[in-house]
Amino acid sequence: MANVNEGQRRFRGYLAWLLTAALAVSPVLQASTTGDYDDYQPPSRDGGGGDNDWRVPAIVAGAAALVLVGSWLHRRSEAAQRSTEDDGDVIDRLQRNGPEFAPQYNTSAFAAVGVVRGDWPFVLDFAHEQPVIVTLRISAQDVPEIYTLRIPFAADDVGRHLLQFRLPSAFGDSERPAAIAVTATDMSGERTVSSFRVYALGCGPRAVGSVAIEEVSFLPRRIRTQASEQASYRFFSHSEFPQAVAEIMRVEPADDGERQFFVNEEPIDGGVAAGRSIDPQQWDGRDESQSVSTGTHRLKVRAWAPTGGWVTAWSDSQVSVAP
Template sequence: MKAPHDLLLACLLTMLLALSPMAQAQYQDGDYGREPPSEPGGPPSHEPGDGGDGSDWRVPAAVAGVVALTLVGRWLYQRSQAANAPESNDDEVLERMRREGPEFAPRYHGSAFAAIGMVRGDWPFILDFTHDRPILLTLRLSARGVPDIYTLRIPFEEGETGTHRLQFRLPQAFGDREQPAAIGITATDMSGERTASSFRINALGCGPRAVGSVAIEEVAFLPRRIRPQAGEQAFFRFFSHSTFPQAVAEFLRVEPAADGEQYFFVDEELIPGGVAAGRSIDPRRWDGRDLDQRLSPGAHRLQVRAWAPTGGWVTAWSDNRVRVSP
């Protein structure tokens, strides 16, 4: 990644935000692989498990690329429609997120997924990712009191592959206090209909503590292979630019697919006391087993979530992967 290209992206984002700060999602045939609404101008039809009842901010647990695109789009649309509903339980979500941090599904598609994170008007938002083929990247946010789905679409053509870091400020429409927002990220080919199998997210965050480079970096997860039954363990550590009172390391099994990788939650480890600015955590260990102490064979990636009750949050993924063998 070259600095001039990052500056160009920053300028492009600034122009997009200034010219069209709020863009309503359009549900058209072929738009990110989604089906059109069941009625013209109406919401898409409900599918079990996609959070369509509006009762909670559940994240779709997609198992395939096209399904992921469909569920992310529908879920964000439903969040937008329910944003001003009196029965919305955003206050409960707000308190839960202050305690437990940003939320991801226990199973998600690497190129089309949704999460819940705290946002605020004028807060910096950061997204770091890598790809080795042309992609169409789409970022969408839906929050209470914001009737439209805030949308950014940026194509990355031939010659623009590699690692990119997008950083910009959210518009004032997101309000003057922190609130939970649904965040959808999709990376597709240029047609917008197929997930990009080469896309890999490196970091995602929002708030003053999340930026200044990426707040959590140097996420190491080693060695490349362990045999738990032989007593071997994996080691991990990471560096933090900001102070976060709370942090957790999560271990995700990664399964390859023709339309992109799929991630499955396996195990987690709280980081006592959180992380301090300008420091790396001491190396910690993982034994290659899940929460029930069962062996978790296959490739695994480390996901680190760190947050403060106020001031923002960040999630970072390891570039390294550890394969667990019997």
């Protein structure tokens, strides 16, 4: 945790002027390409969906991921200027189901949709093992500019960092949906890197105070389903969140960024209380269809309140599943 505090002190002094409006996407993001990706519409439990939904790109390739995140975010910026009577449906969905992610993505170039508000605190907790340029872009509904925070980290800055700042007043005095994109590239800005890992992403009063959810534990390192072995997970929350979901993500290493694939999820009954850890929960190594999910897995926790913000946290520990 010493590296986190050191990183926070190092960057807090100039975050204010680094958060600037970017009206154009960089050339590498505007370039056309082909790749194994698609627009993903998160399933709505009430059957909703439509042209006004803010779709999250499903990202599986590094070079394609950069292009897709940039073009998708630019489209969201254009859509943000076209207010419709259905805009409230997006907010209702996010307040009901929490922040949205694609079911598969490259952790060095991914996007999410969540609720933001002017002057709300925002947090990004991450680590890297090589020089990197970390770029955070936020495109909010009815806000024309794409706000961009771009920070280069040299070789002597590797490690874990906590970026925490307040959103500008331009995001308005009421909650609104926003597209949030995070990319981590080499110093050329053209290629995603392999060592980048996000531990937490969140926005709102309940999400920030360091990071609202931490100590995400996912153990043991290996389980065998034929032996009826199970993995156990738990986490600590600094804030009260009426709703929370634990998601199991299968991970695959790659030279251009770790891939994560949705496997299964389990709601946390009753949400989480402030100042305590949840009771240990179990996972039997199976996906939604009850098939064995072989390979390496991480835990992702999404927690949110109808008002007050949201947070997503990932485990550092991994569980390998064998039949």
